[in-house]
Amino acid sequence: MSYCVNCGVELHKSATFCPLCNTVVINPGNPPDSQAKTPYPAEMGSVENVNSRAAALLLTVVFASIALAALLLNLLLFKEGFWSAFIMGASLMLWVFTVPVLILRPSRLLIILLDGAVTSLYCFIIAHQTEDTSWYYGIALPIIIMLTGFVFLYCYIMRRFKTSILFRIALIFGELGSYAVGIELSIRYFLYDSLSIRWSAVVGTSCLIIVAVLTTVMKNSRLREEVQRRLHF
Amino acid sequence: MKVKKESMKRKEHHWFKLDLSANVYPTLQRRNFSSVYRVSALLRQKIDPVKLQAALDSTIPRFPTFAVAIHKGLFWRYLERNTKPGPFVRPDVSNACMPIHFKAENRYLFRVYYYENKLSLEVFHSVADGSGALIFIKTLIAEYLRLQGIKIPYVEGVLNCKNAPNEAEMEDAYVKYGDGKVSLKRSGIHAYQLRGTMEPFYTLNIITGIAPIAQLAAAAKSYNVPIGVFLTAVLMEALMEKQKLDKPIHEREVAISMPVNLRRFFPSETLRNFIVMLSPSINPKMGAYTFEEITQEINAYMTYRLNEKYLKANIMTNLLVQRNPIVRVIPLFLKDLIVRNAYKKVNKRQSSAGITNLGIVKVPEEMKEHIERFEVLMGQPFSNRTNVAVISYGGEISISFSSSIVETDIEMLFFCSLIKKGIPVRIESNRKYRET
Ligand SMILES: [Zn+2]
Numbered sequence: 001m002s003y004c005v006n007c008g009v010e011l012h013k014s015a016t017f018c019p020l021c022n023t024v025v026i027n028p029g030n031p032p033d034s035q036a037k038t039p040y041p042a043e044m045g046s047v048e049n050v051n052s053r054a055a056a057l058l059l060t061v062v063f064a065s066i067a068l069a070a071l072l073l074n075l076l077l078f079k080e081g082f083w084s085a086f087i088m089g090a091s092l093m094l095w096v097f098t099v100p101v102l103i104l105r106p107s108r109l110l111i112i113l114l115d116g117a118v119t120s121l122y123c124f125i126i127a128h129q130t131e132d133t134s135w136y137y138g139i140a141l142p143i144i145i146m147l148t149g150f151v152f153l154y155c156y157i158m159r160r161f162k163t164s165i166l167f168r169i170a171l172i173f174g175e176l177g178s179y180a181v182g183i184e185l186s187i188r189y190f191l192y193d194s195l196s197i198r199w200s201a202v203v204g205t206s207c208l209i210i211v212a213v214l215t216t217v218m219k220n221s222r223l224r225e226e227v228q229r230r231l232h233f
Numbered sequence: 234m235k236v237k238k239e240s241m242k243r244k245e246h247h248w249f250k251l252d253l254s255a256n257v258y259p260t261l262q263r264r265n266f267s268s269v270y271r272v273s274a275l276l277r278q279k280i281d282p283v284k285l286q287a288a289l290d291s292t293i294p295r296f297p298t299f300a301v302a303i304h305k306g307l308f309w310r311y312l313e314r315n316t317k318p319g320p321f322v323r324p325d326v327s328n329a330c331m332p333i334h335f336k337a338e339n340r341y342l343f344r345v346y347y348y349e350n351k352l353s354l355e356v357f358h359s360v361a362d363g364s365g366a367l368i369f370i371k372t373l374i375a376e377y378l379r380l381q382g383i384k385i386p387y388v389e390g391v392l393n394c395k396n397a398p399n400e401a402e403m404e405d406a407y408v409k410y411g412d413g414k415v416s417l418k419r420s421g422i423h424a425y426q427l428r429g430t431m432e433p434f435y436t437l438n439i440i441t442g443i444a445p446i447a448q449l450a451a452a453a454k455s456y457n458v459p460i461g462v463f464l465t466a467v468l469m470e471a472l473m474e475k476q477k478l479d480k481p482i483h484e485r486e487v488a489i490s491m492p493v494n495l496r497r498f499f500p501s502e503t504l505r506n507f508i509v510m511l512s513p514s515i516n517p518k519m520g521a522y523t524f525e526e527i528t529q530e531i532n533a534y535m536t537y538r539l540n541e542k543y544l545k546a547n548i549m550t551n552l553l554v555q556r557n558p559i560v561r562v563i564p565l566f567l568k569d570l571i572v573r574n575a576y577k578k579v580n581k582r583q584s585s586a587g588i589t590n591l592g593i594v595k596v597p598e599e600m601k602e603h604i605e606r607f608e609v610l611m612g613q614p615f616s617n618r619t620n621v622a623v624i625s626y627g628g629e630i631s632i633s634f635s636s637s638i639v640e641t642d643i644e645m646l647f648f649c650s651l652i653k654k655g656i657p658v659r660i661e662s663n664r665k666y667r668e669t
């Protein structure tokens with residue numbers, strides 16, 4: 001066993017560093033005993049989550065039986081058209097919206113991608129059934145992809161970096177502005193084959209101004225502290 | 234016939250009302266928070282899980298207030314006797330005091346862990362306070378040792394599991410002694426709050442310092458205060474130092490909340506909750522305090538309050554609210570809403586840290602050679618605050634810090650201060666090396 005050179009406490013014989021001050025133990029005469037049992041186990045425990053598992057099972061059963069019932073009715077009784085595709089698609093979409101949230105709670109990023117994918121799929125089913133897929137590729141898909149992308153980007157940055165509240169607000173406005181421009185671009189390209197913007201220019205500029213103001217505030221530490229003090233919650 | 238009926242009535246408890254302290258904990262329950270604490274005993278030998286399970290199975294019937302599940306009524310929660318199988322002993326985990334979900338783990342509100350020679354009992358605070366849990370773990374260890382063929386008498390808080398549960402151990406002692414007429418004003422201070430980087434979900438950082446009682450007692454004696462007051466003063470000084478290092482715009486009062494075991498003042502054998510909270514505080518705005526002044530301040534605070542009359546008034550503060558007819562008929566979900574908000578706004582910031590001292594553990598002479606040490610741990614704090622739990626046994630005192638933040642400033646200030654006062658400290662921790 002060793003003593004911490006920095007704070008003078010005696011350390012456990014297995015310790016390779018001081019838990020108090022994070023100083024590494026360097027004791028050639030009496031090195032840390034790597035064979036010794038550590039005072040605490042290394043395995044993390046996790047809490048059993050009965051509630052959400054039961055709910056997930058219930059939702060799965062409900063959506064699956066709705067889809068199955070629709071399919072059977074479609075095949076056996078009301079045979080005009082393949083209308084059950086709408087119901088089965090909707091069930092699948094609602095299932096993806098609800099169940100992964102209950103089970104995969106920690107991996108939010110994956111859930112966002114799944115939701116984006118299943119929404120695109122449902123719109124595709126509708127487009128396929130109505131036999132006009134141009135609006136799907138022209139408007140629906142770009143809008144869904146952009147929305148998924150922006151939400152994903154926001155959550156990714158939240159998770160990956162430590163962010164201040166000002167940065168978050170700036171990010172939201174930045175994304176809103178870009179999203180508005182993106183929506184108008186795809187609508188105009190679909191309708192008139194032109195890549196120009198009008199109303200979204202106003203939205204985009206306002207958002208840009210807000211982002212600029214916030215960035216200035218963030219850069220200026222005195223201003224930032226003042227804002228943080230007034231907005232803290 | 235009449236006798237038989239009475240004995241049956243005495244024996245069967247199908248449900249319990251939550252006691253005064255127990256009521257607030259489930260209200261604050263969230264997915265990532267519940268008021269769980271841990272009492273551990275380090276034995277001399279590696280623990281045999283099979284025998285431990287057998288010992289636990291024979292211990293539980295003696296403790297009907299532990300074998301319960303919590304349920305919601307329309308107006309209050311209540312504890313119902315739990316007859317489901319379990320709880321089962323399990324290998325220990327690095328993140329002690331995980332939240333207890335009321336519907337998980339067969340609805341039991343306590344857990345038993347083993348790791349090498351360490352046996353740990355984790356209890357949801359609505360079930361029992363530290364004194365009750367200590368009786369439970371002592372009885373459990375005694376049962377466990379008996380399975381190894383060691384004879385242990387039923388003294389010093391080791392209960393005989395062949396006896397029927399004792400009515401007095403199940404009583405709500407708050408009600409028994411809640412006959413006061415006056416209550417205290419609640420303090421409305423806004424205490425200094427530690428800041429730090431929150432650890433991810435379910436991480437509980439533990440740093441335990443072990444020191445010889447003799448040297449600690451000598452140090453406390455030199456300031457003419459009990460050990461508990463001395464340690465509180467060291468913690469207070471560390472918090473004040475930390476606040477100074479933070480360089481805040483406004484210095485705030487530093488307050489430490491500490492439970493007081495009421496069994497010392499009101500005779501009760503209850504194994505449930507019987508504590509009140511006191512919170513000594515020092516306002517650094519009044520000037521620079523020396524360590525001696527801090528000890529005297531805290532000692533004076535405690536001496537003034539640690540008497541039957543003051544403590545009864547303290548009990549009445551919460552008891553009168555619970556007895557208020559309007560409060561009683563408010564539906565549970567509204568109560569939860571109100572209490573949770575009040576807690577977030579007021580209670581949470583009333584103290585900068587918590588300290589609890591379970592005192593010196595006494596065990597039967599025959600058990601002494603088989604137990605090395607006791608440890609106690611407060612669970613995940615609701616906020617950033619640091620919680621300290623102290624317990625003494627066999628010439629050693631163990632002081633455990635639990636926190637959910639990365640920084641160790643308070644722990645370091647605290648233990649370095651002990652070292653400077655000439656008290657040697659040995660450190661054990663579950664913290665991981667921080668790459669810098
Ligand atoms: Zn150190």
